[in-house]
Amino acid sequence: MIPDNNGVMFRSLTSRGVAAYGLAAALTLLYVVIYFGDRIAGGAVQLWMQANVYGHLESLSQTLRGRPADQWFFYGTLYTVAVLVFGARMLHRYRTVPYQIVRTLSVMLFQLGFAYLLPNLLVLFKQPEFYFSYFWPLKPEYLYPYTWTHYGGTGVYFLIVAAFLSFVATPVLTYYFGKRWYCSWVCGCGGLANTAGDSFRHLSNKSSAAWRLERMTIYPILGLIVIVTALLWINSLTSGSVFGRFSQSLAEWYGFYIGAIFSGVIGVGFYPLLGTRIWCRFGCPMAAILGMLQVKLSRFRITTNGGHCISCGNCSTYCEMGIDVRAYAQNREDIIRASCVGCGICSAVCPRGVLRLESGRLQIVESKHEIVTTRR
Ligand code: SF4
Ligand code: SF4
Structure with a gap:
């Protein structure tokens, strides 16, 4: 819910x-x-x-x-x-x-x-x-x-x-x-x-x-x-x-x-x-x-299953750090942003289960979902 x-x-x-x-x-x-x-x-x-x-x-x-x-x-x-x-x-x-x-x-x-x-x-x-x-x-x-x-x-x-x-x-x-x-x-x-x-x-x-x-x-x-x-x-x-x-x-x-x-x-x-x-x-x-450590060193990212995204924009609306989460979802891109505080609200308000906060080893998830990963 x-x-x-x-x-x-x-x-x-x-x-x-x-x-x-x-x-x-x-x-x-x-x-x-x-x-x-x-x-x-x-x-x-x-x-x-x-x-x-x-x-x-x-x-x-x-x-x-x-x-x-x-x-x-x-x-x-x-x-x-x-x-x-x-x-x-x-x-x-x-x-x-x-x-x-x-x-x-x-x-x-x-x-x-x-x-x-x-x-x-x-x-x-x-x-x-x-x-x-x-x-x-x-x-x-x-x-x-x-x-x-x-x-x-x-x-x-x-x-x-x-x-x-x-x-x-x-x-x-x-x-x-x-x-x-x-x-x-x-x-x-x-x-x-x-x-x-x-x-x-x-x-x-x-x-x-x-x-x-x-x-x-x-x-x-x-x-x-x-x-x-x-x-x-x-x-x-x-x-x-x-x-x-x-x-x-x-x-x-x-x-x-x-x-x-x-x-x-x-x-x-x-x-x-x-x-x-x-x-x-x-x-x-x-x-x-x-933020610098998160972008350069960390395993943490939010993975996106963009095929399920309906572009409702809930995720971007309720991101307290002003990140355009929807754009990442639509591009099927992992979110690795210095400003992301990992509050997880974008994921909580997504009606389609598109977004997941992950800390596992990077290469495993990348190969599974064929996700583009950029760090900024
Ligand atoms: S986890 Fe929080 S800060 Fe990070 S993108 Fe989602 S809503 Fe924004
Ligand atoms: S909340 Fe979920 S379905 Fe809505 S735009 Fe964001 S990723 Fe897509």
């Missing part, structure tokens, strides 16, 4: 109507208040939120991490509740699609366990607040030099784990499973997009101009964070004699404009207007690395 998307193109909330603009404004305002409340009106906004909103989580915060509730605890709690509540909706909505059930349970588990409970419990036990589900370069500070000295003791152990996850686990898992092991099974950004944002996935821009823009932004941002990290290390190893304050200022600039404004305020605030993967598609440096 194909998941029901009836009315999605007509409802105000899901078709860029008044309700969508209202929700986008509310989400953006929420992000601005959480991220920058201490800078607005001399900190009055932050004080008001602390007294009237964050404070309601005081007992939970004290129980979980032994500290007063603040905006970051509020944000983490809200984020986790959103993934769990809308994840339950996803489980019901895609209850006939085993891949969607497993994938959704996975993002719910990683968000609740590794991005919420565990980091807070580490704080409770006086350990560094470490998020095992986020790696460099998505969480760049994990491999910044001052983090090593700042954490000290157990922190060094966590940072070795961080380096292992970034440089060993990431390429190995991407080889076997493609980008989806992270973007659609583990990452909190993808988790929120694929649960709370599921109703907005059809709003992604499908134009080739958007595809060109994607490549013009995501790789420079990856290059920027590689440079920032390298400069910080050079500066640290030379005791600040080479770059002085410059490398630190660049890291702060990146954290503010890319880490906070782009990934948070725009990335989530604009769900109802631009679709759910704006950050993943145009900005995330982790997605850029995974």
Whole structure:
């Protein structure tokens, strides 16, 4: 049974109507208040939120991490509740699609366990607040030099784990499973997009101009964070004699404009207007690395049995990354695209069973279906 998307193109909330603009404004305002409340009106906004909103989580915060509730605890709690509540909706909505059930349970588990409970419990036990589900370069500070000295003791152990996850686990898992092991099974950004944002996935821009823009932004941002990290290390190893304050200022600039404004305020605030993967598609440096590995090294691809395609266009419509899946199906071409996050929704909404997500050895499937394989 194909998941029901009836009315999605007509409802105000899901078709860029008044309700969508209202929700986008509310989400953006929420992000601005959480991220920058201490800078607005001399900190009055932050004080008001602390007294009237964050404070309601005081007992939970004290129980979980032994500290007063603040905006970051509020944000983490809200984020986790959103993934769990809308994840339950996803489980019901895609209850006939085993891949969607497993994938959704996975993002719910990683968000609740590794991005919420565990980091807070580490704080409770006086350990560094470490998020095992986020790696460099998505969480760049994990491999910044001052983090090593700042954490000290157990922190060094966590940072070795961080380096292992970034440089060993990431390429190995991407080889076997493609980008989806992270973007659609583990990452909190993808988790929120694929649960709370599921109703907005059809709003992604499908134009080739958007595809060109994607490549013009995501790789420079990856290059920027590689440079920032390298400069910080050079500066640290030379005791600040080479770059002085410059490398630190660049890291702060990146954290503010890319880490906070782009990934948070725009990335989530604009769900109802631009679709759910704006950050993943145009900005995330982790997605850029995974995408390159997916195209050059991975076994993962979506195979197409184009003879059965009826050109309904469901697959292209509901691809959150703006990929023209139908064109691949009609050309009987495997889909091996850097931006594909392997969410599998194109396959779930196809009424003819044309699309299959595969990770087996490449040559076996190619010879069986005589499929043309191009990588881009
Ligand atoms: S091509 Fe399919 S699996 Fe890949 S991102 Fe688009 S909808 Fe998801
Ligand atoms: S591949 Fe499936 S969903 Fe896509 S156009 Fe063909 S029949 Fe429709």
